[in-house]
Amino acid sequence: MSTPVSPSKVLDFLGRVLLAAVFVHALPGKLSDFTGNAGFIASKGIPEPLANVLLLAAILVLIAGSILLVFGGDTIFGASLLLVFLVPTTLIFHTFPIDAGFYMNLGLIGGLILAITRSTANSAPNFRKVRAKAFDSVR
Numbered sequence: 403m404s405t406p407v408s409p410s411k412v413l414d415f416l417g418r419v420l421l422a423a424v425f426v427h428a429l430p431g432k433l434s435d436f437t438g439n440a441g442f443i444a445s446k447g448i449p450e451p452l453a454n455v456l457l458l459a460a461i462l463v464l465i466a467g468s469i470l471l472v473f474g475g476d477t478i479f480g481a482s483l484l485l486v487f488l489v490p491t492t493l494i495f496h497t498f499p500i501d502a503g504f505y506m507n508l509g510l511i512g513g514l515i516l517a518i519t520r521s522t523a524n525s526a527p528n529f530r531k532v533r534a535k536a537f538d539s540v541r
Contacts, residue, residue, distance in 0.1 A: 415472075417513075418471050421510070421514070422472045422480075425464045425467065425468045425484060425487075429461065439457055440457045443456060443457060446495065463483050463484070463486060466480070466483055467481070467483030468480070471484060477517050477518070480517075481517040482518065488507055488510055489511065492508070
């Protein structure tokens with residue numbers, strides 16, 4: 403008899419996928435208009451060469467953090483990477499004046515904090531193990 407995947411693990415996985423989707427959705431705009439985004443960062447008083455480096459770092463952090471949040475054996479590192487991106491971004495770009503992005507980012511920060519504090523090792527459901535057990539029970 404196979405061991406079913408618990409509903410809480412499936413819901414945890416779904417929650418992490420949906421949380422990461424917000425960050426993944428931001429990537430195409432950052433990549434397709436790299437120069438424009440770097441210019442926007444520079445308009446906030448950050449020197450232009452540093453703005454390019456920060457944007458490249460942000461893109462890499464968004465990719466790695468999202469992948470680790472969803473598929474990592476432990477979600478703490480992925481959520482932490484995304485927080486390292488999100489907190490300064492919120493303070494620099496959405497605080498003065500406070501805009502709608504500020505409140506969305508506050509919600510994302512809360513979700514990432516929950517992902518960190520409620521993280522469990524190997525929290526992604528492993529459907530291969532379930533299928534293997536089901537196959538073994540058939541034989």
